[in-house]
Amino acid sequence: MSDTRKLGLDDIVDILKAAGEPTRLRLIALLAGGDLTVTDLTDILGQSQPRISRHLKLLAEAGLVDRYQEGAWAYFRLSQSGPAVALARGLLEAADGADAVLARDDERLRALKKVRSEKAQAYFSRNAADWDVMRRLHVSEAEVEAKLADLIGDEPVDAFLDLGTGTGRILQLFSGLYRRGVGVDASRDMLAVARANLDRAGITKASIRHGDIFNLPLERGEFDVVTIHQVLHFLEDPEAAVAEAARMLKPGGRLVIVDLAPHALERLRDEHAHIRLGFSHQTLSEWLERAGLSVVRVVDLEPAEPAADALTVTLWLARDRREDARTAADDDTPLAIRRRS
Numbered sequence: 268m269s270d271t272r273k274l275g276l277d278d279i280v281d282i283l284k285a286a287g288e289p290t291r292l293r294l295i296a297l298l299a300g301g302d303l304t305v306t307d308l309t310d311i312l313g314q315s316q317p318r319i320s321r322h323l324k325l326l327a328e329a330g331l332v333d334r335y336q337e338g339a340w341a342y343f344r345l346s347q348s349g350p351a352v353a354l355a356r357g358l359l360e361a362a363d364g365a366d367a368v369l370a371r372d373d374e375r376l377r378a379l380k381k382v383r384s385e386k387a388q389a390y391f392s393r394n395a396a397d398w399d400v401m402r403r404l405h406v407s408e409a410e411v412e413a414k415l416a417d418l419i420g421d422e423p424v425d426a427f428l429d430l431g432t433g434t435g436r437i438l439q440l441f442s443g444l445y446r447r448g449v450g451v452d453a454s455r456d457m458l459a460v461a462r463a464n465l466d467r468a469g470i471t472k473a474s475i476r477h478g479d480i481f482n483l484p485l486e487r488g489e490f491d492v493v494t495i496h497q498v499l500h501f502l503e504d505p506e507a508a509v510a511e512a513a514r515m516l517k518p519g520g521r522l523v524i525v526d527l528a529p530h531a532l533e534r535l536r537d538e539h540a541h542i543r544l545g546f547s548h549q550t551l552s553e554w555l556e557r558a559g560l561s562v563v564r565v566v567d568l569e570p571a572e573p574a575a576d577a578l579t580v581t582l583w584l585a586r587d588r589r590e591d592a593r594t595a596a597d598d599d600t601p602l603a604i605r606r607r608s
Contacts (some may be wrong), residue, residue: 431498435461
C-alpha cells in the first residue's frame with residue numbers, strides 16, 4: 268500500500284537536498300534496516316554525535332526519518348509512509364550495494380545487530396523457564412497462532428499494532444500481512460529480544476517501541492489491526508488497556524485479544540506474576556462493547572488432555588463500530604461463540 272501522492276517540484280528539490288549529502292544518504296541506508304540510536308550511528312559511521320544529530324534533524328524535517336523516545340534513549344528509523352520516503356527508497360534502490368562505503372556501513376550494522384542479538388538471547392535464556400512452564404499448561408502456541416491467523420485473515424492491511432509484544436513473535440507471524448508494523452512493550456529487556464528477533468528474520472517494516480499500554484506513545488486511529496496476546500492477565504486494570512487499544516483503531520478496525528479463560532491456579536499469582544486468573548466471555552465482551560467495539564467472534568481452545576491444572580485459551584475478535592462504506596457489509600457478521608470439546 269504505497270503512498271501515491273504526487274510531489275511538487277519544490278518538494279522534490281527539498282527532499283533531494285536533504286538526502287543529497289554523503290553522510291545523510293548513508294544514514295538513510297542504515298535506518299532503512301531498522302531502529303538505531305545516535306550512539307549506534309556514531310559507532311557505525313565514526314563521526315561525532317553532534318554531527319550525526321544535526322544530519323538526523325535535517326532528515327526528520329524533510330519527512331524522511333522518524334524519531335521516538337525510549338526512556339533516556341532516542342531511536343530513529345526511516346519513515347514508513349509518505350511520498351518523501353518513496354523517493355528516498357528509489358535512491359536506495361539505485362545505489363550499488365557493492366559500493367565500498369555502503370558495504371562497510373552494512374558490515375558494521377550487521378556486527379552491531381549481532382551484539383544486540385547475543386545480549387537479547389542471554390536475557391531470554393535466563394527467563395525461558397517461565398515461558399516453558401506456561402506453554403505446558405495450555406494448548407500449543409502453534410494451535411493458538413493458527414486460530415489467530417484464521418480470525419485476522421489474509422487480507423493485507425496498512426498498519427498493524429501488537430501490544431505487549433514481548434519477543435515480537437506476533438509481528439513476525441503477520442509480517443506478510445502489513446505494510447507497517449509496531450510492537451509496544453514496557454520491558455526494555457523484552458524489547459531487546461524483539462528487536463533481535465526482527466533483525467534475525469530480516470523484518471524492517473516493523474518497529475519496536477517502549478511504552479505504557481495504558482497511555483500509548485502513538486496517535487489514535489492509526490491502525491487497522493491491534494493484537495493483545497497473553498498480556499491482560501498481568502495488568503491491574505485490564506479494561507483500561509482494552510479501551511486504550513480500541514482508541515488506536517481506525518474506523519472499522521479490528522482488535523484481537525488472546526488470553527486465558529477463568530481458572531483457579533492461584534500459584535500463578537506468586538510464581539508468574541499473574542494478577543487476573545483469566546477472563547470470562549461476558550466480562551471481556553462487556554469491556555469491548557464499552558470501548559466502542561462490536562464483538563464478532565469468541566473462540567475457546569481447550570487442552571487436548573484435560574487436567575486439573577490445564578488452561579483454556581480464549582480469543583476475542585471485535586470490530587470498531589465506526590464503519591465506513593467498505594466495511595459496512597460486515598455489520599451482519601454474526602457473533603459466533605464456539606467451544607471445542
